[in-house]
Structure formats: structure tokens, C-alpha cells
Amino acid sequence: MSKELRDGALEYHRLPKPGKFSIEPTKPLANQRDLALAYSPGVAYACEAIVEDPLNASLYTTRGNMVAVVTNGTAVLGLGAIGPLAAKPVMEGKAVLFKKFAGIDAVDIEIDERDPDKLVEIIASLEPSFGAINLEDIKAPECFEIEERLKDRMKIPVFHDDQHGTAIVVSAAMLNALRVVGKPLDQVKLVASGAGAAALACLDLLVELGLPRANITVTDIVGVVWKGRNEQMDPRKETYAVETDARTLAEVISGADIFLGLSAPRVLTAEMVKTMAPQPIIMALANPTPEILPDEARRVRPDAIIATGRSDFPNQVNNVLCFPFVFRGALDVGATTINIEMKKAAAQAIADLAMAEPSSEVAQAYGGQELRFGPDYLIPKPFDPRLVVEVSSAVARAAMESGVATRPIEDFDAYRQVLSSYFFRSGLVMRTVFERAKAQPKRVVYADGEDERVLRAAQIVVDEGFAQPILIGRRAVVQRRIERLGLRLKLDKDIELCDPEDDPRYNTYWSEYHRLMCRRGVTPESARTVVRTRATVIGALMVHIGEADALICGPVSRFVKNLRHLKEIFGVRRGVSEPCAMQALILPTKTIFVADTQVEHKRSPEQIAEMTIMCAEEVRRFGITPKIALLSSSSYGTGETPSAQMMRDAFALVREQAPELEVEGEMQADAAISEEVRHRVFPGSLLQGSANLLITPDLDSGNIAFNLAKALTSGTSVGPVLIGLNHPAHILTPAVSVRGIVNLSALVVVDAIEKSRDTPWCPIPAEPA
Ligand SMILES: NC(=O)C1=CN([C@@H]2O[C@H](COP(=O)(O)OP(=O)(O)OC[C@H]3O[C@@H](n4cnc5c(N)ncnc54)[C@H](OP(=O)(O)O)[C@@H]3O)[C@@H](O)[C@H]2O)C=CC1
Ligand SMILES: CC(=O)C(=O)O
Ligand SMILES: [Mg+2]
DSSP: OHHHHHHHHHHHHHSSSSSSOOOOSSSSOHHHHHHHHSSTTTTHHHHHHHHGGGGGGHHSSSSSEEEEEEEEEESSTTTBSOOHHHHHHHHHHHHHHHHHHHHHEEEHHHHOOHHHHHHHHHHHHTTGOOEEEEESOOOOTTTHHHHHHHHHHHHOEEEEIIIIIHHHHHHHHOOOOHHHTTTOOGOEEEEEOOOSHHHHHHHHHHHHHHGGGGGGEEEOOOSSTTTTTTTOOOOHHHTBBBBSSSSSSSHHHHOSSEEEEESOOTTTHHHHHTTTOOOOOOEOOOOSSSSOOHHHHHOOOOTOOESSSSSSSSSSSSSSGGGGHHHHHHHHHBBSSOHHHHHHHHHHHHHHHHHSSOOOHHHHHHHOOOOOOOOTTOOOOOTTTTHHHHHHHHHHHHHHHTBBSSSSSSOOHHHHHHHHHOOTTTTHHHHHHHHHHHOOOEEESSSSSTHHHHHHHHHHHHHHSSSSEEEEEEHHHHHHHHHTTTTOBBBBTTBBHHHHHHOOOOOOHHHHHHHHGGGGOOHHHHHHHHHHHHHHHHHHHHHTTTTOSSEEEEEOHHHHHHHHHHHHHHHHHTOOOSSSEEEEESSSEEEEOOOOSSSSSSSSSSHHHHHHOOOHHHHHHHTOOOOOEEEEESSSTOOOOOOHHHHHHHHHHHHOOOOOOEEEEEEHHHHHHOOHHHHHOOOOOOSSSOOOOEEEEEEEHHHHHHHHHHHHHHHHEEEEEEESSSSEEEOOOOOOOHHHHHHHHHHHHHHHHHHTSSSSOOOOOOSSS
């Protein structure tokens, strides 16, 4: 390993605080009452509820989402028996991965004990504290007995990750590697290096999946595991002992289709690789140094498919792809164990994901690497946000079907939404919107149909089935990009295309545009030019004419230009003097909406009141009750600036026009968020709790406040949501992500559904306003 990596890793572990995680309270502990609830005397009620029914522990404590990562430090990575203290960085790392990838709270427990009997006693005694136990880096053969005895004794899942996590990921990668080389699992010859925890569990699962036991030869530190051998044997190894005169890896590797290394650094040589069968599969998985480095193997066998356990080579076969998600699924259904059905379901889900087209989030995280199923992309990358959804739900379902789930999931669609929120925090907030959109899909035209993000979003929209996309773009370019991105979209089947260079509807579009704009200085000639060159205009005309129900434009062209076209072609809703843009910031504990972030830099009190009422209506679409604060530098009359007066006037107008709204103003932003601060300055406030819709006095303050909060909190943003036009449309900003486009697509479909019901929209004016 390079010095640079060593220095970087040590600094990462040391700064800014030693170690990799800390524990944060999830409840307020700010005053005497909180103390009385959290601790004595209030806590006693939670204790009594658990005495009454032990299942209440998952209601009143962290137990249901808490996993112990337990080791005794006897087989730490490939570093060997380095002891429990030195194992702590690895275990802290596993704990952090549980949290990051699957939202599971995990703590590392390093136990200074090698005696299996004592270890079993210690670990079994942890049952009251945890919802599941992840055994880690405990050496073979003791690990087998330890796990079996704990599984018998404990009523929560006990899972030795080095065995089963590795087996699941190896099986997924193996199934896909065999798919690439076109060899059936029941006809390949496999040689394993290593007969420890990981290797034997992998072999067990591969046998379960159809690899004949007779096709397997195992080697370890002594050499071939043969029938009759006495040296360093144990009952588990014995099950793979074969009748043979061969005694070394070099002898048995000849003609093998697969090398599975879960042993030690550099045990496989280039000479040995040369003798393998055509298109050999080499899984050199010892960590951190594999049995052979990929370059060395590739040099002698360019036809090989190669995987390692490391993130710095293609095909990282590592149990990180599995353990967070298997535990997530098991905890969510209250599984009493993790059985073979759950393991097989996890392996299949991982294998299937690599076959699906790559996600843009992964492409982004991996710096634009080519991520299409093939020899260098056999399994998904650890940062693939689909893993938590697909693997956890497959495991949960398998637990239910195999009868080990104590809390079966009733609504799998809802569960998948919750799972996606572990990665995309917009998931939960957007759930109501997606459900409504799916119930009544609409035709959405995308003006920038050649943009890669739009194409990826269109694929998701088609897969999720909440809209029928229409793309504006040149046919050859769109087709080429679909292929390059590995998408499955079929032009003219999944999606309609409008090619601005060659569309028979061109004459209809420019004539209509001219009709709308002829009294605004637009000549037939310039109408032709605008329609030929501005995709947003074509998209807007399609909606206006009724060929589409809603429009998404951007991210390529500028927001203000797009908005101008939309106002010209659509007009604004009756009673609206100016549209506005609202953005949502989704934080771990709450969602806030801010307006106006994009549209009009100066509004009158009447327009602020109008915007407030429109935005409140929009917030309800997310299933959230608006709690509105009209922001200012002044709180309840403390300032005399014109903008403070304007917000006071706007507040009075909103109270008059929409008395049902929970609204207050004018106030500073901290008073809006904190009830405590607000009550200090104005105890009689009409607003309860924290405001979630923040109306700012002008565009600059709205935009600055939103972006500052976003940058400081790293919250997820949804929007800008364009409100007030006479037809459903949103304008994408240049920084939008694929997920952002998908979110806005769902929102625009919901707009279109409401418009089709004629609530609260009004008809298209004959001439634009
Ligand atoms: N990529 C991944 O996701 C994972 C990788 N691993 C890696 O796999 C390796 C084994 O881990 P694990 O099974 O937990 O450990 P174990 O200690 O349980 O097993 C190690 C095995 O390797 C054998 N071995 C050790 N040295 C050699 C050698 N020089 N030549 C041949 N065989 C040897 C041992 O032989 P003997 O039985 O004779 O002692 C034993 O069978 C480690 O490098 C670990 O990092 C493990 C889990 C997951
Ligand atoms: C990845 C892992 O668990 C190991 O190498 O031990
Ligand atoms: Mg391990």
C-alpha cells in the first residue's frame, strides 16, 4: 500500500475527532421537563411497559434498529489474529457502513476472549441490548460453532458476516461472471484457496445454488484438502475433502474455470493462472492484499474475468454490498433469524441489479467510470442507492415467505419508499406526490430531451409508470445517448419523440405561436425561427394545443428565458398577478419550503399575500400542513424598514383572505424556526411549533436564504416548484440531479391531474396575458 494512502487513512481516523462515529441523542433534552421524561421519573413508565410486554422494547428503546458488531479479533481482514483492540477500527468502520447505507444504528463490541464457550456466553448475554448480532472477523473453525450455538440460543438474527455476507456477494458476482463467459454453474470446475470462515460459507451457498460438490477442490495453508489428510483438518473442511493425489494449488488449478481466493496475499502466481481454462474467473478476495493483483493476472490471461475485495480495482466483491441491507430487511420484519431463503434472495437481488442499467448517482460517485454490465461490472458498486431498496425488500419478503418474520410488512410499495429514503432523503416527503402521480399518469414533455440527466430521469419515470415522457431532441442524438448510457428506453414505444429538425407538426406549432404572439411584434418569419430553435417553445405549444399534459424545461437554457416563454404561451392562472418559485429543503428531522427563490425580485404586499396563499396550497400537495412565517429583518414591529412594513401589510392581507391558514409575521428567521425564540419576542404568536413555509420579502433574500441553508445543512432540495402558470410546468436549474428531475416530473403530473379536474385552475385564455 502506498505511503500516501497510509497517511491519508491515519489522518482520516485521527481528525477532527479520533475514530469514525459518535452517538447523538434523538430527543430534546433542553429543560427540566425533558429531563423528567427522558430520565427519572418518566423513564420508569417505559420500563414498566417493557415488563408488561417485552416486544414494547422496540417501541420505547433503540433496540429494534440496533446491531452489535462483535469480534474477538482472531481473523481481522487478512491481517490475522491482531487482537480485539487493533480490530476496533474495522468494527467501527462496519458500524458506520450500517448507518450510512441502511440507517441502522450499530455499535462495535470488541471482546478479549478466545475460548468459544466463554465467547458464546458473553455474546448471548447481549440479547437485551440489540435487535441483531453481526459477528465479524472471528477465525475458523471456532466461528462455525460459535455462530451455530448463538443461533440456537438467541431469538434475534445472528449473522457471521465473513461467512454469509461474503457468500452472498460472491454468489451474486459468480452468477453474473458465468453469465458473461457463458458457462453454466453446474459444469464449471472451481478451486478455492482458503478453507476458513469466508471460503467454506461461499462454497456452501454456491452448492446450494447448483454447483456440484464434486466440481470443487479446496486448498489451504497446508495445501490440497484431500480425503485422508490429518494435518490442520476440522469437520467443516472435511466436507470438501476430495480423493486426489494432487497436493498443491499449482497442481489443482490447471484447467480450473474458477479460482476463489479467500486466504492470504499473493498465493496465486501468474504461472498458475496461465494453466487455467479459457476465460477463467479469478476472484482474489483476500484483504487488503489479494491472492494475485489484477494486472499480474491480466498480463498472462487477457481473457480472464477478475474480481478483488478492494475498491481501487473493478469488480469489488466485498460483503459491504450485502450486510447493511440484509440486516435492514431482517430488522424491518422482526426476523428471528437470517435463513438460507433470505441469503439466496439477497444474492439474486444483487446479481439482478448489476444487469439493470447503472444509476446516475453511482456514475457520479465513481467519476464517470463505464458502469455497464460486463466483465468489469459484474456487481453493483457499494454506493448504488438501489441496493438498499432491492436487497432489503427481497430479504424482508423472503423472511416473510419462509415464516421467520414476526412483523410482516403489509404494504411493500410503501416499504420501498421508506427504504429509498435512507439514500434519497426526498423519498418520504415525495411519497404522497408519487402515489398520486402513479394513480393517474400523464403525458409530460421534456424540452431538453437530449440531456443525459433527462434521459436517465425518463427511464425512471417509465419504470415507475407515473408519466408517459415525450422528449424533444434529435432522433439520432437521443438514440445514441440512450445506448451509451445503457438505458432500456425504446423510442416510439416507451417514449414519444419530437425531433425539431424533422417533425411534421412544425407548421402547426409555428402558426399557433404566431397566432399567440402576432400582436407582440412577432412576425411569421421570427415565429418560424423561434419554434425551430427553442425547445421550450415547442414543449409549451404541445401542452397548449393538448398534445401533452405538462412540461419540464431546462436544465440547458436559462431560467428567466424559459419563464418568459411560458408566461407568453400559457399565461398565468386567473387571479394570479405573478408566478413564483418555491423550493423544499428536506432535512433529517424536518422539511422547510422557501419562496420566492427564482422568479420576481420585488413584489407588493398584495403579491406577497397572493404568493403565500399559492405556496400554502402547494405545500399541502406534499401531505404537509403549512405553518407559515413571513420573514423580515424585523420581528413584530421592531423594525421600520419599508420591507418590514410590506411584510406586516402582507400578513394582514393573508389573514383577511385566508383566515384558515396558520400564519405569522413579520418575523426574523430564527423566530420562525424556534418557538422558544418566538415566544420570547411575542408570546401571543398565532404560529405553533416550527414554521415550515418561509416567505421572504424579495427574490434575493429567498434565494440566498435557501442556498445558504442547503449548503450548510447538506439537505436535499426539491424544486424549484413553479407556481401560478395556467398550465403545469417546471423549469429545471443547471445543477439539477436525475433524482431532482424525477421529483419535479411527479409534481408536474400531480399539477396536471388537478388541472384535468379543473381545480383550482381556470381555462386557457384566448390571448396570453
Ligand atoms: N472480500 C470480502 O468481502 C472478504 C474477504 N475476506 C478475506 O478472506 C481472507 C480469509 O478470511 P476469513 O475466512 O475470515 O479467515 P479465516 O482465518 O477463517 O480463514 C483463512 C483461511 O485462509 C487459509 N490460509 C491462510 N494463509 C494461507 C496461505 N498462505 N495459503 C493458502 N491458504 C491460506 C487458512 O488456512 P488454514 O485453514 O490452514 O489455517 C484458512 O483456511 C482474509 O484475507 C479476509 O480479508 C474475508 C471476508 C470477506
Ligand atoms: C470484508 C471483510 O469483512 C473482511 O475482509 O474481513
Ligand atoms: Mg470481515
